[in-house]
Amino acid sequence: MADVSPTPAAAASAEPLPAPRARPWAGAAAASVRWIPEAARRPVALTALAAAVLLFPVIDRNGGDVDAAANAGSFAILALGLNIVVGFAGLLDLGYAAFFAIGAYSYGIFASGQVHPLWNAAWQPFQWLGLVSRFHVDGVPDVVQMHVSFWLMLPGAALIAALFGILFGAPTLRLRGDYLAIVTLGFGEIVPIVVRNTPSLTNGAMGLNGVISPQIFGYRFGVNATPFYYVGVAMIAVLLFVSYRLKDSRIGRAWMAIRADEIAAGAMGVNRTRLKLLAFAVGAAFAGATGTYYVAKLQTATPEMFMFPVSVMVLVMIVLGGTGNPAGVVVGALLLQLLQSWFLEDLTQWVHALGRLVNSPGLQQVDLVQSIELIFGVILVLMMLFRRQGLLPATRTVAALSLAEQAAHPTRGGIGASLSAVRREEAASGTPMLETRGLVKRFGGITAIKDVDVRIDPHEIVGLIGPNGSGKTTFFNVVTGLDRPDGGTVRFMGEDITGLPSHAVVERGIARTFQTLRLFNDMTVLENVLVGMHARLHTGAVGAVLRTPLTRREEREARERAMEILAVFGNRLVPRVNHLASSLSYANRRRLEIARALAARPRLLLLDEPTAGMNPAETLELADQVRSLREMGLTVLMIEHKLNVVNDITDRVFVLDYGEKIAEGLARDVQANPEVIRAYLGRTAAAGI
Ligand code: ADP
Ligand code: MG
Helix, strand or coil: CCCCCCCHHHHHHCCCCCCCCCCHHHHHHHHHHHCCCHHHHHHHHHHHHHHHHHHHHHHCCCHHHHHHHHHHHHHHHHHHHHHHHHHHCCCCCCCCHHHHHHHHHHHHHHCCCCCCCECCHHHHHHHHCCCEEEECCCCCCCEEEECCCHHHHHHHHHHHHHHHHHHHHHHHCCCCHHHHHHHHHHHHHHHHHHHHCCHHHHCHHHCECCCCCCEECCEECCCCHHHHHHHHHHHHHHHHHHHHHHHCCHHHHHHHHHHHCHHHHHHCCCCHHHHHHHHHHHHHHHHHHHHHHHHHHHCCECHHHHCHHHHHHHHHHHHHHCCCCHHHHHHHHHHHHHHHHHHHHHHHHHHHHHHHHHCCHHHHCCCCCCCHHHHHHHHHHHHHHHCCCCCCCCCCCCCCCCHHHHCCCCCCCCCCCCCCCCCCCCCCCCCCCEEEEEEEEEECCEEEEEEEEEEECCCCEEEEECCCCCCHHHHHHHHCCCCCCCEEEEEECCEECCCCCHHHHHHHCEEECCCCCCCCCCCEHHHHHHHHCHHHCCCCHHHHHHCCHHHHHHHHHHHHHHHHHHHHHCCCCHHHCCCEHHHCCHHHHHHHHHHHHHHCCCCEEEEECCCCCCCHHHHHHHHHHHHHHHHCCCEEEEECCCHHHHHHHCCEEEEEECCEEEEEECHHHHHHCHHHHHHHHHHHHHCCC
């Protein structure tokens, strides 16, 4: 997207950076990097890294180091998996080790002599496939010997763990935040207990024995760590790739939207239950594959290997590396693991030596290896205090705008171009766009809306006015599926949509903005708009990973459409496409909310106080833009307090007071209505203003 990111040519033509002062080593390093052309730096760095990783066992011929690196690799994969659940989707899972255990025991059971059912004909096909064999001992009935291949069980265990993820997630993922953390904590405790108490399957606390080690082209890995090291590296590479592909896709954006604001994500068309389950299942699948790898390497499995501290350790790795950044969490995992296995021993020796030197018996007894959990705790506290985003943060900072880019050009006259995002209405003539009958919503003792009948026809701009607390926002919430009505019906283009979940309402063509801004603050302007398109795009998890020509095209068109929508607001949002939504001014956030709603290709647009916080010039500009949208075929219902806007652009208004519709008609007539005057003035007088 050349029009979005600063072009390399522009960056190259910029003045070279002044040489750093008084730091000769940094100057030398920078000078050597400058030898490599800008565009080639990344590939060069990646190639160097790949070469170092691949050559490591050849150069460092110490088997212990390679073994430690191979073990560290399995934690890097776990961290990648948990990163999808916690980092992408924001679901705090404290029992992640359970899926690690499920994957481990899946392989352990299918590739050891632990379970040996009696042989019967049903096993014959599996024997042909080479998964089991018939074991014969004279005098007793034949039994089945299982030896399912490691290579088959890698995806197999991933699948089994993913199934458990779905089974476990389906009833619990409706919970949020702390509640979900507690429930996952429980699950993490239950799985090792079940493992310990089903000795017939798992050999209980004694642990599985004789797990078969993998074999490739006739070569059996045995206890040699080097082949495991390479398998681990390959798994990390594949799963990093999968993580990045998912992250930069419709699926990844939906996860991040859920993480940022679940309600708003639903209102933008994201099916929250399904996407949370997907995150859980993908995370569990990563852990399942890791379990297989880990058990194949150790050739045993005990319940102690999968207890709560493992879940916590993986969480610390993510926080250390940078929640949400796949490369970061791999670095975090490797750092912590290698710290533990390579350096703590040496460090302990040094502390002891220091103790002898200063003659301190306390120091001589320190054992840092045993204090690893304490060290994790300290790291966690330090990260939270000083670098919450982790060593490698997930969000990049972008350059500030130039003064010319910052200057707004107020415009009148609405939107110049026509928008492909706006759909012309297609329902049979005479069918209202929106119709509510006897709509009721109560909150405890308060009846927020009471028997509201509203009819909105295609291509109208209807205003919804009323004093504060009269139920306007609640009316929007009930229509868009955020709140369930306690009575009455909502019909949209003839279809009954009462009580549908919010994502289903968006799919049918109603999009909205929020009075209290609900942008996805840690996503960019462009990403916010792309989330708005969620309901109109089709890429699933598989398509996102494979990035087929079809998904590429869909993504390209989505980005083009997003830019087209952002251009509605002149130069207000376009120069800021790569900026975080949280960095926008208040008025620009309002505009972005409208852009995001337009991205859903609505037929009916609900605007909740869109001009709040805008100055008079900006208000007029927005009013013109709303009018243009109507001319393009959209129907608009807007809550608005500014009378000039209401008079200017609405065809009709209706008035709510204490949840009841008290008037309806042309804006001018309604304002003269004594009921309405009493509603406004009565409240104002009562408030003592
Ligand atoms: P308006 O948008 O017209 O200012 P609202 O629809 O926000 O008014 O609120 C209408 C009434 O419903 C208010 O009395 C408010 O306190 C109440 N209300 C709105 N949402 C809730 C809620 N989630 N729980 C309890 N009361 C609510
Ligand atoms: Mg309101």
